Amino acid sequence: MAVQFQSLYVKAQVHCSINYGIQGSMMDKITGSLLSTFVKQNELSTNELSTQFEHFVNYAITSKVFRGSFELDDVHVGSGGDCAIDGLCIIVNGRLITDEDVLKDVVDNSGYLDADITFVQSKTSSNFDGSSIGSFIHGVKDFLSDAPQLVQNTAIKKMKYVWELIVQMSDHMVNRRPNCRLFYVSTGKWVGDDNLVAIINSGKKEIDQLSLFDAVSVDALGATELQRMYQETKNRLSVTVNFQNRITLPDIEGVAEAYLGVIPFDEYVKLIQDESGTIYSIFDDNVRDFQGGNVVNAKIKNTLDQGKFDLFCVLNNGVTVVAGSLTPAGNRFTIRDYQVVNGCQTSHVLHECRKIEGIEKVYVPMKIIVTDDEDIKTNITLATNSQTEVRTEQLEALSSFQKKLELYYAAEKNTIQLYYERRSQQYNSFGDVKRTQIISIPTQIKSFASMFLNSPHLVSGYYGTIVKRFSGKIFNEDHKYSAYYVSGLAYYRIEQMFRSGELDSGYKKFRFQFMLIVRMLVIGEALDYFNSNAFDKACERLKSILLDDDKSAELFKQAQTVFDNSKLDKTKRQYKAESDTDLVIEAFRTQKASKA
Structure with a gap:
């Protein structure tokens, strides 16, 4: 392991005096304008520019991997002793983990552990620097090692402790091993320079050789990619699914449109998880959090384990999705600003069982209701959840x-x-x-x-x-x-x-x-x-x-x-x-x- 550390670091040092990308140190006007707005909205004017930019980048990237609300300090680790890491976020079962108590509660409730860890390094310079990229990857590897050598600040130590707990709970990783993402962000333009690509590929390979992860990715992002990511944070959650087997429900006062039908498993999971297989935080309006391995969930899982895929749609009460808007194009429905208000348990079990052979044969009963009326949303949620006992505190x-x-x-x-x-x-x-x-x-x-x-x-x-x-x-x-x-x-x-x-x-x-x-x-x-x-x-x-x-x-x-x-x-x-x-x-x- 030490030899691998050294080999990567030497490769980075070879290029330490060479900068790649667009030369210059001035931030472009668009990025500068977006940063200025962000600083104002988050009251960061007293921070130095480099710290403001770190928060800006951390927010844009974390919002991409996590759909819930969070505080900037939840993911910011940049300061002295940061191991060349400015942002660090850990997502477990679709929840942002800020300490060991949150981790234990989430895993205990779910009964499984799907983890993703994301590292971020951001530079206000418009140059992509080989030495900085190498130091970033070296810092990540040191963080992941059993015996870190670099000095760690309080925030890094806190997240390291959480990460070690996750590794110790590997028996709960019944679906997959964790995913690891690295983002190196500059204000310049990434042109895929061969030397920098070689450093990135070498670092990715060495992290992969730790045998901790299902997948490892290392991305270098420039101003264009950063701007797009930040703009996406203002958009509500949106997904397009094929909803062929459906009927249109009659006109309902306060409801723009409503549909009832069954949707194939492969289409339904698009609603509840991202491209890496991490479940979305889209159950905020559900009166029950996921209850883990209770009797009802055990029966759902047992149906799938036994391969009774054709029976699923008649044994399951289905899910109810409430959306802010919907755009149909034939059988392709683009659903925006949506919540699963009933079906939290079903969704989590389907997510947990997504790798069972033949699962694609499952059809999920689904109701989609499009409305902006908050009272209607609440009434739908309470009515559709009345079939199972709901404790007062969950309302x-x-x-x-x-x-x-x-x-x-x-x-x-x-x-x-x-x-x-x-x-x-x-x-x-x-x-x-x-x-x-x-x-x-x-x-x-x-x-x-x-x-x-x-x-x-x-x-x-x-x-x-x-x-x-x-x-x-x-x-x-x-x-x-x-x-x-x-x-x-x-x-x-x-x-x-x-x-x-x-x-x-x-x-x-x-x-x-x-x-x-x-x-x-x-x-x-x-x-x-x-x-x-x-x-x-x-x-x-x-x-x-x-x-x-x-x-x-x-x-x-x-x-x-x-x-x-x-x-x-x-x-x-x-x-x-x-x-x-x-x-x-x-x-x-x-x-x-x-x-x-």
Whole structure:
């Protein structure tokens, strides 16, 4: 292995003084304009140009391999000790993995592990440099090795730990081994220079020889490819399928068009997975997350394992797809902005069984409904899921509380406008909405639970698991909306302070502890009932402080002082025990007593 490392690195060094592609260092006007818009939408103006560009490239590429919402810092690893890697994202079963808790929750729920790891290196230079490409590939190989030699920063170490857990869980890789993608991005034009292609091919071969992956790809992208990728992030999910065996349903008020029929397996999987076989995150409107190997799913899988492909369409209740628009061309249907609102379990089992010999003989019962009416979408989802027991906490994403909370956010016409995202990537096509202003459901849950349920130690892991932890304690119909809004506002404020440098980024892993302290500093440790007017007034008092730039900054600085004085071990990797939160609360009590 060491010999392979050295051979690649020497090849890169041979070309270290030669640059290929278009000469010059100026970014072209189109890329510069797109970057400028991106920086504004993500409030990155205080970052250096190189860091802005890293986030820009990471966002464009991650959005290509992952269809859900994510934060820029979830995938950014560029800084000192980054192993020549600027972006790193791990996708497991269609979910972006940010820590080991999310990984374990996703695999436990699914019962299998389909992993993809993506590495990104970005250069603002318009040159494709052989030395930089070689260093990038060398850094990736070092990351994947059993004994890394390069210095690793905190972000790289975190993702390395997650990757090692994935390797240790290889017994769950029942479908395939992981896929590995490398993207080297420059602002120039990639012309396929023979010397650079040789370096890339050599690196690809050496990564492939690690015997970790089903497939390895190394792509060099120029300005044209980057521009196209970024523009695609604004487009809603779209796919074209052959839906020949169908009937058109009668006119329905509020529904543009609707179809019922059966679709061949090979066509259906186009709806639920990408070209690499990774399942899409298109089940956000489904009232049940994938339940893994439960009795129903075991029966579906057993039907397929036994080769009863012709019986599948009569034994299965089928899937319901709700789309924003549909363009028919004969039997070819182009479906855009769609969700599988019923059939999450069926889809995951079909995905899991996609390599069974003869699976192409399966026909999947499918209903496609085209509507923009949110109430109709919700009613369809609830009705089509009524055949199986659905627990109360699994209805939360579709409840009237969620819709009213979205309206409450929209009605808060303050100096800071926030947007509540009930559906993943809901605001992607809204050019005037800054990504930093968007509060997703997972962020809302974590923020509210940390601030008002005294539970920053319980907000790690996958969204579906977190929802279950707080069943009955969050999104209750009689709760005041102000507490949810103010917790979203507090999250926006602390993230803003990390971006501006007002708070050291080293505190970022404690942001939910900070938010709890902020609430206690303004409202106090004891809380009124969440449906009371007194509680509503207390939240309004906190909101008025958070909306004021100076007062908000001072409040978080006070929270930092309290946190610094706590006896919490600041060197731990995770803070998942209630005793960790107790130490933070005790520090608040101590400070309060000292001022009494």
